[in-house]
Amino acid sequence: MKTFEEKWTAWIDDQLTGRELEEFEASLPDKEAAQAEKRSAKQLGSLLREQMAPVLNNAEFFSHQLRERLDREDRQPAARPVSTTGWWTVRRLLWSGATALAIFVICAVVVIHNKPSSDQSEYLTQILNYRVDPAVSPNATITMFEKKDEHVTVLWVDGLQSLPPEYATK
Amino acid sequence: MLLIAIFAIALSSSVATRGDQTVWSGIVIASNSGPPEPTPAELTPLETTLRQLFGYTRLHLIGEARKTLKSGQEDWLATTKYFALRVDARGQKDGAYVLNLKLLQENKVLLETDAQLSKASPLVIRGPQIGDGQLVIVLMMQ
Helix, strand or coil, X not given: CCCHHXXXXXXXXXXXXXXXXXXXXXXXXXXXXXXXXXXXXXXXXXXXXHHHCCCCCHHHHHHHHHHHHHHHHHHHHHHCCHHHHCCCCHHHHHHHHHHHHHHHHHHHHHHHHHCCCCCHXXXXXXXXXXXXXXXXXXXXXXXXXXXXXCCEEEEEEECCCCECHHHHCC | CHHHHHHHHHHHHHHHHCCCEEEEEEEEEXXXXXXXXXXXXXXXXXXXXXXXXXXXXXXXEEEEEEEEECCCCCEEEEECCCEEEEEEEEEEECCEEEEEXXXXXXXXXXXXXXXXXXXXXXXXXXXXXXXXXXXEEEEXXX
């Protein structure tokens, strides 16, 4: 059951309809005065809406939009799901880099140690020079050759003085 | 940890390739006379080659020396009653050891040579004729 004040407010706001409206207007002692008060209240309401409503000029509108956008951006990182950061986290990047470096170093070491030498000396012994004392062995001649199948290098000395069998003792 | 592992692999690989080498040097009489005897173990890999080179069937070891090279600057002597082989190592070059060799008969230098001895390649030197045999010098890395 509405009180008179409630019905009055509803009547001012044109919220009463039908039988309820008829009963309320019939109950008014001075309908003309009530109608005048209603018009006055509506005018006051219109005036207040006009005066109190926010009026945004261009600068304020821009500032408002900017603040809205900053607020949105501040809220976004917290709201962003972890999965959107991707697989390449800093930690994974570091591990990947270190692993790649390790593989490179191991390959480099293996390649360096397996590199075939361009020098034949790695496979065959080489004679760099040779000499005999002409005073001791005036007829000596020296030749050098390699038996490549057996990987043997031979220094063949001819013309040394022959010695008796006793020189073969230990 | 990863870097430590890398350095360990690199270091072990490096150390493995720099292992100490032993040089065996022998003074041998090759002949066809005398009682048959087994070829010395050190000469077994070269037995066929030596027989083909000199035409002798009997290889008799009369002096030997074995030296492990660490610094590559070592020297040593293989001796018999009348001969001596003096070896003076003079460092490494291209993975081989540079050796100065002197074959001495008592106090006389019969032969001097500088050789670059490789790991898988023995050096054979033909010396003077002795009786009905031949003096042979052999150097090899083991």
